[in-house]
Amino acid sequence: MAVLLVSLAGCDKHDVSDPVVMELRAFNGQGEETTAWVSGEGGKVVVEAADETELDMIRLRFAGLKQYEERDGLWVKTGYSTHWGASNSRVVNGTSVEESWNISIPDSLNGWYKITADALDAAGNLSEAQNLNIAVTDPSAPTINCSQLNPAPSDTAWVCTVGSSLKIKGTIESAEGLAAFRVRFLNTGFSTLQVIDYPLNSENNVVLESFTYQVPVTVGTRWLFQLEAEDIAGRITTKTIYCTASP
Numbered sequence: 001m002a003v004l005l006v007s008l009a010g011c012d013k014h015d016v017s018d019p020v021v022m023e024l025r026a027f028n029g030q031g032e033e034t035t036a037w038v039s040g041e042g043g044k045v046v047v048e049a050a051d052e053t054e055l056d057m058i059r060l061r062f063a064g065l066k067q068y069e070e071r072d073g074l075w076v077k078t079g080y081s082t083h084w085g086a087s088n089s090r091v092v093n094g095t096s097v098e099e100s101w102n103i104s105i106p107d108s109l110n111g112w113y114k115i116t117a118d119a120l121d122a123a124g125n126l127s128e129a130q131n132l133n134i135a136v137t138d139p140s141a142p143t144i145n146c147s148q149l150n151p152a153p154s155d156t157a158w159v160c161t162v163g164s165s166l167k168i169k170g171t172i173e174s175a176e177g178l179a180a181f182r183v184r185f186l187n188t189g190f191s192t193l194q195v196i197d198y199p200l201n202s203e204n205n206v207v208l209e210s211f212t213y214q215v216p217v218t219v220g221t222r223w224l225f226q227l228e229a230e231d232i233a234g235r236i237t238t239k240t241i242y243c244t245a246s247p
Contacts, residue, residue: 019051019119021130022096026115039138042104049119049127050096057120058099059089064113105136112136142178142229142237146170146208170208174231177202182228193223202232 028034029041037043049058090099105113113134119127146168172181178200185193200206226240 016123016125017052017121018125019049019055019121019127021047021049021117021119021127023048023098024115024117024130024132026132026134035132035134037105037134037136039105039136042102043134044100044102045115045117045132046098046100047117047119047130048096048098049092049117051119051121051125052095054122055092055094055097055119056122056124057089057091058097059087059118059120060101061087061116062103062113063116064111138235140175140233141235142172142174142231144170144172144227144229144237144239146227146239168208168227171205172208172227172229173205174229175204177204177232178206178229179232179234180230181206181208182230184224184226184228186224186226187222 023046025033025046026035026037027044027046028037029043031044045060045062047058047060049055088101092099113136115132115134116129118129172178179202180200181198183196183198185195187193222244224240225243226238228236228238230236
């Protein structure tokens with residue numbers, strides 16, 4: 001009787017253990033480990049992965065977060081909507097590997113970004129993804145300071161009585177000079193209902209004098225009340241409050 005001997009040496013098809021992303025770290029343009037980056041400087045992302053048998057690939061995704069999402073019936077701010085992102089896959093070898101990526105973010109795309117890293121081993125097993133949120137800011141962008149909101153909003157919503165008015169006082173400031181101040185009203189589908197534009201003449205500090213907006217007359221109406229300041233370099237800062245009308 002002939003006996004067929006099959007050697008499984010070097011075959012990884014029986015490798016059922018998944019690789020693991022051990023660490024996902026972020027460093028700013030100054031080399032400091034932090035999730036707060038400055039626009040124009042970019043930063044570095046370091047991923048460390050391991051596998052019991054053999055790693056094959058580490059994948060990284062860097063993408064802008066949505067500006068709002070619905071949570072328990074309320075629209076809350078989660079970041080800044082962008083259409084920019086970067087992805088990269090690297091072939092690696094070994095059971096423990098550390099890889100780093102240098103990431104440059106365009107100056108105009110400030111906001112929140114989500115870093116996602118995962119790993120594949122030689123048998124095709126995929127690790128669980130690890131995530132990290134990065135806040136990218138421009139320290140020279142305009143600032144919006146609200147000293148008074150009437151009625152005062154809660155942390156997630158501004159509830160106003162039908163027939164009343166929204167009033168705001170505060171300041172907007174820019175070191176380089178302000179080009180415009182806008183007030184936007186958007187529905188929860190983020191379509192603009194109305195825009196009120198106030199052109200400015202390179203002022204560094206503008207006082208908001210009790211801006212007033214009449215609340216829609218429909219009970220339960222939801223919308224977003226957004227203040228927007230733009231400087232002469234085109235940098236834009238927004239402040240947004242979710243609103244709903246009550247009886």
